[in-house]
Amino acid sequence: MFVDHVDKKVCTPEVDAIPNRNGYGEGLKEAGEKDERIVALSADLTGSTRTNIFADAFPDRFVQVGIAEQNMASVASGMAAMGKIPFVASYAMFSPGRSWEQVRTTIAYNDANVKIIGAHAGVSVGPDGATHQAIEDIAIMRVMPNMVVLAPCDAIEARKAVLAAAAYKGPVYIRLAREKTPVVTTEDSPFAIGKAEILFERDATHEKSVGLVVTGVLAHNALEAATLLAKQGVGVTVLHMPCIKPLDTDALEVLAQDHETIVTLEEHQMAGGLGGAVSEYYSEHMPKRVVKIGVPDTFGQSGEPEELIAHYGLDAASVAEKIAKVVL
Amino acid sequence: MYYLSNTDVRNLETKANEIRQSIIEMLVAAGSGHTAGSLDMADIFALLYFSVLKHNPEDPDWEERDRLVLSAGHICPVLYATMAHAGYFPLEELSTLRKFGTRLQGHPHRTALPGIETSSGPLGSGLSQAVGMALAERMDNPYTSKFVYCITGDGELNEGQIWEAVMLAGKEQLHNLVVIVDRNGIQIDGYTKDVMPLESLREKFESFNFHVQEVDGHNIRTVNDAIGKAQSIYSQPSVIIAHTIAAKGVDVFERDFRWHGNPPGKGPEDRVEKSDQGKVALEKLRTLGGMITPSDS
Secondary structure: OEOOOEOOOOOOOOOOEEEHHHHHHHHHHHHHHHOOOEEEEEOOOOOOOOOHHHHHHOHHHEEEOOOOHHHHHHHHHHHHHOOOEEEEEEEOOOOOOOOHHHHHHHHHOOOOOOEEEEEOEOHHHOOOOHHHOEOOHHHHHHOOOOOEEEOOOOHHHHHHHHHHHHHOOOOEEEEOOOOEEEOOEOOOOOOOOOOOEEEEOOOOOOOEEEEEEEOHHHHHHHHHHHHHHHHOOEEEEEEEOOEEEOOOHHHHHHHHHHOOEEEEEEEEEOOOOHHHHHHHHHHHHOOOOEEEEEEOOOOOOOOOHHHHHHHOOOOHHHHHHHHHHHHO | OOOOOHHHHHHHHHHHHHHHHHHHHHHHHHOOOOOHHHHHOHHHHHHHHHHHOOOOOOOOOOOOOOEEEEOOHHHHHHHHHHHHHHOOOOHHHHHHOOOOOOOOOOOOOOOOOOOOOOOOOOOOHHHHHHHHHHHHHHHHOOOOOOOEEEEEEOHHHHOHHHHHHHHHHHHOOOOOEEEEEEEOOEEOOEEHHHHOOOOOHHHHHHHOOOEEEEEEOOOHHHHHHHHHHHHHOOOOOEEEEEEOOOOOOOOOOOOOHHHOOOOOOOOOOOOOOHHHHHHHHHHHHHOOOOOOOOOOO
16 A cells, blocks of 8 residues: 555556656755755756756856866866855766766765766656666766765655755765656655655565565656556565665665565666665675566667657566566 | 065975975885876976965865865875975875875875865866866855966876866856966877877967966976966966976986886886986986085085
8 A cells, every 4th residue: 555645646647747857956946045055057958957947046056067067077076175065967878977987086086065967867768769868877876985876756856855965965966857757755755865765565465575676757657566466466565765875774674574575676777776786785684586677788769758668668567567477 | 476586486496306306205115106297397386385375284274275276186296295395294294105094195085185175187177176166266256366276287188078177167267267287298108299289289278268378387487477477367267388398307307208107216217227216316306417516415
């Protein structure tokens, strides 16, 4: 069953759909109103990353660097050294994709108070094709010392993630999606860096028990898969991990104790992302089989978002089918 | 700008010579590191730390200090040696360069040593950070007299990120940014003109809206005048192209690209055997190439 703080319209046709980047734009403006040290940088993608909301409100605290993501990362580091709290936003493929070394040396190694927004992550970018579909960003960011890695599931949570990142001292990466995605959480849903949240609890009368760990906007698919599987007598608990680093290992420990099978779901390569992080934890602390659902060591391609999500087996029906195959 | 008397210039030249001796000693002790650029920037570093910069070695985080960003992180021996001579930390610590547990990392690490403004080494990104500092400062204080000085190599100008940063500095008319290019004509693989021709550097920077001056990087008075002029330019960022002699101060090392990345003891042997390189370099510095006899020798 759904936990109380999940939106009541989840998994119904009435569910609201909003791009979670909107939550970033609004959250950044809100954070900017609270703290005048916050500045925003854009590399010619101000509108589509929703940085325009902040830029319109605080034109003097906005820097347009042109199409130069490497420079943007290091300029932000320099601004942080002077006491600013810079948010740099571009598509995840370019920032941190292209700017990875600058992020590592000038932001993470410097422990600079810079927040990096990777918008348009995942295959659901759609028609733009593989060049614009970042499905490696969680991996390259979570291996970086000092870096916090967040992947909010909807617009409401994205706003909270921005506010939390603004209040946190140190480098933070926030992964966002392009498309409108269902609103899963509510204003009352808890959010904290380092914390996972159960969104759906399994029916304890079901014989089979699965802990489904999900991050980002696929949370809604995970919830739909859980409701589908309940009809087949499979009890699925959905643990949403908006924070991939630091990993909420307490939540993972409890999940492993109460569930036979652990499954991870992410719009990312199967290697190195959420599935990798969860596997690393279990293999060292409490050996447990982890079934990973993600993109299987291949690139994305052009297509409509829903076509691509289905093609890579990330839609609710495919997830349910895969889990059923494993446990039944 | 501070006017330098003849005595001031002489004192700075002496300081630069002491810094060069420290550089040789620390590189010999480390057994690795970059000799040429470290030696040839000693005059400019002496001028910066002992005359130009607003800074306080007793209070490295002093808010009102100028910022010095060493973008060419590999020449950090000159930065560390100068900082030690200026009183940031004891001279004895210089011998820990590149050793396990040291605050003097092989390339500078911001959080390792007070007074280091940025981590650098991967080339190009220091200039971007300096641009960020100048931008942030100007946001808070449009009429700021707090300057951001950024030292780059010339080989470093091969990096695309440099020109991204230069483009932004020009667009933003960052008058509080002063870039100093160590134009020593060498990089690891050879002479800059062979590896990747840079000229006309002046025209390149001018076309990006920089105020450009070219100076003899070993003439302390000329460099000081150029920095004074750069400070007075209000509508543009400034670059001072400092023409230097690679490995300046040790004539048997000078102008040879093979001294870019080797320490005394591991350099080319055409003129001095490896085992004598450290000793000869110190002797050359202490006697100004054999022209004088130091009073304590």
